[in-house]
Amino acid sequence: MATSPLSVEVHNPHGKLRVISTKPMPGSRWIKLLVDAGCRVEICTEKKTILSVDDIKRLIGRKCDGVIGQLTEDWGDGLFSSLKAAGGHAYSNMAVGYNNVNVEAATRNGVAVGNTPGVLTETTAELAAALTLAAARRVVEADYFMRAGKYDGWLPTLFIGNLLKGQTVGIIGAGRIGSAYARMMVEGFKMNVVYYDLYQASRLEKFVTAYGKFLESQGEAPVTWKRVSTVEDVLKLADVVSLHPVLDKTTYHLINKDRLALMKKNAILVNASRGPIVDEVALVHHLQANPQFRAALDVFEDEPYMKPGLGELPNAVVVPHIASASKWTREGMATLAAENVLGKLKGYPVWHDGNYVAPFLDEDSQPPAACPSIVNAKNLGLKILAAAKL
Numbered sequence: 001m002a003t004s005p006l007s008v009e010v011h012n013p014h015g016k017l018r019v020i021s022t023k024p025m026p027g028s029r030w031i032k033l034l035v036d037a038g039c040r041v042e043i044c045t046e047k048k049t050i051l052s053v054d055d056i057k058r059l060i061g062r063k064c065d066g067v068i069g070q071l072t073e074d075w076g077d078g079l080f081s082s083l084k085a086a087g088g089h090a091y092s093n094m095a096v097g098y099n100n101v102n103v104e105a106a107t108r109n110g111v112a113v114g115n116t117p118g119v120l121t122e123t124t125a126e127l128a129a130a131l132t133l134a135a136a137r138r139v140v141e142a143d144y145f146m147r148a149g150k151y152d153g154w155l156p157t158l159f160i161g162n163l164l165k166g167q168t169v170g171i172i173g174a175g176r177i178g179s180a181y182a183r184m185m186v187e188g189f190k191m192n193v194v195y196y197d198l199y200q201a202s203r204l205e206k207f208v209t210a211y212g213k214f215l216e217s218q219g220e221a222p223v224t225w226k227r228v229s230t231v232e233d234v235l236k237l238a239d240v241v242s243l244h245p246v247l248d249k250t251t252y253h254l255i256n257k258d259r260l261a262l263m264k265k266n267a268i269l270v271n272a273s274r275g276p277i278v279d280e281v282a283l284v285h286h287l288q289a290n291p292q293f294r295a296a297l298d299v300f301e302d303e304p305y306m307k308p309g310l311g312e313l314p315n316a317v318v319v320p321h322i323a324s325a326s327k328w329t330r331e332g333m334a335t336l337a338a339e340n341v342l343g344k345l346k347g348y349p350v351w352h353d354g355n356y357v358a359p360f361l362d363e364d365s366q367p368p369a370a371c372p373s374i375v376n377a378k379n380l381g382l383k384i385l386a387a388a389k390l
């Protein structure tokens, strides 16, 4: 059966390098950067939220140099071998997380894989903070109550929630986003920090120590930090637990039935990392059995679906994977993704520091002649810029 072509919007039809974006992305700088460098840019405008592997193979066609794709797509051997067969060698996720990408398959096919770190750190941490507050103070429940016309006057017992000040916030995965979120909760709500990560979060520790001293100098109680050696320790100690690790084999169902049982009965669990880090069926049962326990989720195990029962629970706040959705961040993510692909097509080296991408985002100057972040740079033998030479 013949299939009709997917709808695309074309920029610079005579450009020599063909770059595809599987989705329209915010802003126009990313398109301009590619077009100015001689690329023909094709943006898939098909009215279908999640493209299948076959859809993307059709987009790649017989000649394609690079692709910008999305975290909803299954980038495995099938797509990378199609891209290679079409002459392509550059792919970037428009996301920092790349658990949807089989990096080994990409490397085998000689394709560089980019991601977009740094630009979404604060935006994502802010949404995690918003979810924490919404859960602690029952904002969504109260909003529904109000709109349903149920409010008939102030009561001493109406929508009592949790005070954050002086409580303990637990971080699992204290990388860029986990540390930024921890700082927000420390500075904003004077919370103490307990964290678990495979690595020491030295900058976070120094910040909390210094902020604690500052508070003491103001005659206030200091804040404290503690690094613990197990996930269980965080769960037992914290009043709020926020999840920020990468999703991989070590973090799949990191939060399960047994670990939920270790948490305080009135604790709050926040997840703005990846859905499968939580066993969502176990979480639904836990929320049902413990009405004082609350969860606030930006991500879900089987996105876009929720596990049965979750949507009916008043002690759960649920939003549709919007943690990085600020205008500046989403435009920046599009720019970094385009710069990854363009840099690889131009033969540029790879930037030295995924935590420092500001020079790529400055609209008033030419971006550095480098790929901002290529996760398989070493395995592909790509040149990596030394910080000292910048």
Ligand SMILES: NC(=O)c1ccc[n+]([C@@H]2O[C@H](COP(=O)([O-])OP(=O)(O)OC[C@H]3O[C@@H](n4cnc5c(N)ncnc54)[C@H](O)[C@@H]3O)[C@@H](O)[C@H]2O)c1
Binding pocket: 096, 097, 098, 117, 118, 120, 121, 124, 172, 173, 174, 175, 176, 177, 178, 196, 197, 198, 199, 244, 245, 246, 247, 250, 251, 272, 273, 274, 298, 299, 321, 322, 323, 324
């Ligand atoms: N909801 C959203 O829209 C959204 C937005 C941005 C990022 N994310 C997710 O957040 C993740 C983190 O992003 P980041 O920029 O902070 O990355 P990062 O690499 O700076 O931090 C991840 C941290 O997880 C730690 N880690 C790895 N394995 C672990 C384990 N088994 N146990 C505990 N910690 C472990 C790492 O050591 C690292 O410190 C991304 O991979 C992505 O999946 C989600």
Ligand SMILES: O=C(O)[C@H](O)CO
Binding pocket: 071, 094, 095, 096, 097, 098, 120, 323, 324
């Ligand atoms: O990994 C990511 O970047 C998010 O999930 C989307 O911003």
